[in-house]
Amino acid sequence: MTRYFLRRLAQGLLAVWFIATATFFGMHAVPGDPLSSDRATTEKIRANLESKYGLDKPLPAQYLIYMGNLVQGDFGISFTQENRSVNDIIRDHFPVSATLGILAVIFAGLGGILWGALTALFRNRLPDTIIMFLVILGISVPSFVVAALSQLMLVRLNDTVGMSVLPVGGWGSVAHMIVPALVLGLSTMAYLTRLMRSSMLEIVNADYIKTAHAKGLPAGQIFVNHQLRNAVLPVVTVLGPAIASITTGGFVVEIVFAIPGLGRYFVQAIQQLDYTVIMGTTIFYGAFLVFMVILVDLVYGLIDPRVRVE
């Protein structure tokens, strides 16, 4: 088990190194650089700026310096927010994204399992059709539409009630999180519902279910202990990457609801070619994703003894 874990960790580190290297050279290959601005600068100023950020050195040298700093956990200083280090940006804003992301995943997971179980129970009948219709909507309507619509609905709701039922945006209390987390988790919830439904239906005729019925177990117990537990496995598999993608993909929701998360820095950095922030956030998110996948593999073993690695 430990050896397996270590091997996976080594593979993960290799993957992160690859992500870092590819991003580094890809980013520098893009025309333009973070120092170019609306007002042209004289050569002298430009040279000073370049040396301040180490951009005057040849690219391979820059790469080695960057990697050296990276190993020491130093992501450098942002080009656009010149007084903030990338470490500060991640430290300040990742907890916000993570909080929102985890809540979204919980909503998505619970909702997905519940709706999935219901559709399986009512397969090919009206509740199934209605839920599956909503699922298709949830998967196909992009999050910026859902986010904007739900925000508008909140405004209407507060207006109708005449007081602030839920805040329209901002950050600070759990009331601020509920709607953004639901919006953020919506497409994952829809996806999990479908997954749950198909895996429920797949095992409904399995031998062990028949056996359970034959030995006279109550139907409810069979459903929850045998069917649900086995059907939930594929859901757990996708949950790990889902946590990573939800936590990192909150850009739109963060902008619409004015939430100070890391997602917007991630996207804005690319638009502004802020080299250090692009590198910092990409590596951080990359490592996070890789780690989540490893974690899921380990958790998988706990849930399903059949895949336990010796």
Next chain:
Amino acid sequence: MHETITETHSTAPSNKAVFSQLRRYFLYAFIAVGVLMFVLDYLASSVGSDTQEARAVDFETQSIAIAIAEEPPQLNSSLATDAVSGMVLGHIMEGLLRMGVDDQLEAGIAERWEVTPETATFWLRKDARWSDGEPITAKDFLFAWQTALDPDNASEYAFLLYAIKNAEAINQGNLPLTDLGVRIPDPHTLVVELERPVPFFDKMVVFPTFLPIRQDFYEATGGRFGADAKDLLYSGPFVMASWVHGSSLLLQKNPYYWDKDRIRLNEINVAYITSDVNARINFFKDERIAFTGLQAENLIDAMRQKWPIKRYQDGTVFFLEFNHREDRLSENLNFRRALQSVLDMEELVYKVTKLPGYRPGESLFPTFLMGVEKSFRQEYPATKIPVDYAQARAYLAQAKEELGLAEWPEFVLLCGDNPISNIQSEWVQGALKKHLGLTLKIDKQIFKQRLAKMTAGDFDLVLAGWGPDYNDPLTFGDLFASWNLNNRGRYASPEMDRLIAVAQNASTPQSRMEAFAGIQQLIIDDAVILPMYERGLTYVLHPKLKGVKRRVIGADTDFTNAYVER
């Protein structure tokens, strides 16, 4: 629902029993989520700010809440270049002079001033204090300007200080900082020696780069000056009480501000930071913020809400710039004239973009600029080139002959990657195809990449824009000088350089304005650029919020004179 076993699904469990199990299961789940929310609530209050209290306006406390589009990138005034930082700095800092509500210069930290061809002298008021109670002295200005000019700090706006003697040489690293032409005969007098006569020097000192910085404080921050609320010392009407990055800023009345009786607001809560216009409008609707900008698609909604819609021109001019480098076909004058006769900017503004407040482009100089007595554009109206397709085709045929071409190749139109640029570039593409048979390839690039391609000359035509830095036509007038690095189309003509030199050095306003009129005409005659439009902005204010000032130069939007009505 009551059948336990059906024939077709022999293993289907009883729905009723399943429901009771599921109910129990989800009851636990929801209790767990509830507990988790409590934990999150506690955690969130420690990482973010509590914006739940944001109220658009409050008469009792004279406080307002607003939203801004992005986090201020740089509040170190010697390095700041962007509008959001400029807006915040305009509230927390005051320089020698400031722009009043009537767009005239007003005394700030300096109570009076005098500009002669050789020097500019500022007499500082004795009661001006920093937010820690220390007096603001002439030394604080000298230090700020030296900081901006220090080549090691690489301030992008250092060039604004070049009017000061030796400033350019210092910025180029050729002279030490101490050689800056500023004398301090006593702590409250600042004498600036000018490199050349700059009659509008007093208008320039309004710019953030000229704001004071106190040396001991600056050095104590250890390179983090302006990074956080505690890393700033304030000279303006407000101090920043808190700054939660990416989330909110809280500005409170500065008790040490010399003119504090003028300030009626106690608090400006920048409660939200988001670039989404629609989100900001939702905050406005929900009475969370007192002010927001509008876009074309929001206008109908705004009218339906019966909001009083306000508009103004922000002085930014957008134009189609040609690549004048010698190896380019766009270097041919007749080719440029052909385009000049084809593109109808009134059609663009009134029928295509249809954005409120936009004004069809006629000149490089926007309408707000002052001439000798009236507005520059009133005194010197720009020549209008009539739209004439036959004439355009004649120009184009002539160009083809001069260039010895059999067929016109494809041209590259470089533009930004945003909805407005898309509409405009497609309009240009369509018009040139329809009337001249020219094929245009649209090259959409994000801002930095568009700049890089412009600087490298990798385009035939580019959609570009220019906004003013100070309140004098020169801020636009020198744009197409052969030496100007912002002249990315590399237009070069001795006549242009001569006129610009006159505009820079002539001492009477009359002769300067005539030089600007000459520049305006030359740009049209030579088809250096094709002015497309002057940008307009629309916005809405909370009906109880009064005294808000929008301006072209200086801190926009300005709430320093604002107050809440009962």
